[in-house]
Amino acid sequence: MDNAIPELESIRRQLMSLERRKKPKMLVVDDEPDNLDLLYRTFRRDFNVLKAESGVHALEVLAVEGEVAVIISDQRMPEMKGTEFLSKTVPQFPDTVRIILTGFTDIEDLVDAINSGQVYKYITKPWDPIELKGVVQRATETYELLKQRTEELRRAQAQTALLSTVVHVAQAASSLEDCLEPIAEAFGENFLADGCILQLVQGNTLDSGQGIYSADAPVSNWLAQDPLAQEAIASKQMQVSVNVPADTNLSGVEHYPASGVQAHLIIPITYRSQVLAVLSLQWKRPLQLREDEIKLIHLSAQQIALALLSTRAAV
Structure with a gap:
């Protein structure tokens, strides 16, 4: 990996x-x-x-x-x-x-x-305005520390839940396609995404097999026409747009305004330089994930590769 x-x-x-x-x-x-x-x-x-x-x-x-x-x-x-x-x-x-x-x-x-x-x-x-400003500055620092600790706990719980789901799916799935939806659901829920797609790749081309998670309205799969997905497969590297409406590289891509997606993170699921699948996380707001959360997504994606390989070998 x-x-x-x-x-x-x-x-x-x-x-x-x-x-x-x-x-x-x-x-x-x-x-x-x-x-x-x-x-x-x-x-x-x-x-x-x-x-x-x-x-x-x-x-x-x-x-x-x-x-x-x-x-x-x-x-x-x-x-x-x-x-x-x-x-x-x-x-x-x-x-x-x-x-x-x-x-x-x-x-x-x-x-x-x-x-x-x-x-x-x-x-x-x-x-005294100076005294009040000093108190507010310390209060803001306290708030940021509390949020940091809360986020650290949430991320630890999210990582545990993700790993547990991936391991369980790998053991219980009867086919490769059966792995996709529960993993997409776990990632979508843990990272508060509005939509998540896990889609298999065959020979650098998106396969028909897919798993879709939606937080509310149904999610359309337009990854085959998406430049971020294409670049993720070609480069074997994570691609992201943290604020799609302000991203000049995506200004002419019709499915973004049509879908309401304002932030898109797409991760190639790779094993020994072979792209097995892509994981697409979509938000209808500018991206609010922290850097270490994105790193967690990347590291957890490696577990998906193991699950897919394990399931493929078992069926």
Whole structure:
């Protein structure tokens, strides 16, 4: 099997370029418009700042926008206190770091919130902008560390699940084609892909045998007309487009806008320089995988080669 990943550096540069364009999200919550605007102006250069004038509105914003790195909330607000609002965000967004702004003494509520892990720190009003920026910087670093640890655990679980599936399929499949769909499903689910295709290759040509996984709508197989698939087979190297709409090499390929695919990763399944199959992972959003996750996909693909060879020998 091929152990080197010579194309990984190019993929890493694409991912880094995409990440540099993204700012972390922050949600600021205060019922006083002046304070809300001041918080927005303070952090808009470094964050994608979302605003809400109440805890109820803030929960609606999170329901639409999803997880944010940091929440800064006033404590005394109509309808619900800041600590009550923040407690409601913990189950769905455990890694988000929460900061309370308070202009009065309410030690019991604040201590309970801090001790239960719902609040990272409290800042008294009127706040010092330099102090608040320092607290937010440390909060963002804490969030990134928590996300890193969560991702490491998820990747370890994903790798275990993938290897378990591949081994089980190799032992249980009665034909080579029977291997394809369960492996495609395992890869698609573990890497949160909208679609996944595992298709056999015969003599550098895509074979009719295929396994397809779809997260929602049915996935069409257009790999025979796809330049990334053709290049993956010819070069025996992983091919990727992290943001298809911005990729000039794919601008004239009709099936991408038709399918809604915005990111495509395709891996040749090789053994001793022979391409046995191709694995196509498709997302309807720009690629969000980390570099080490892509490396995991590449290494796990080597296990597919063993499964295919094992099944071929057994039938």
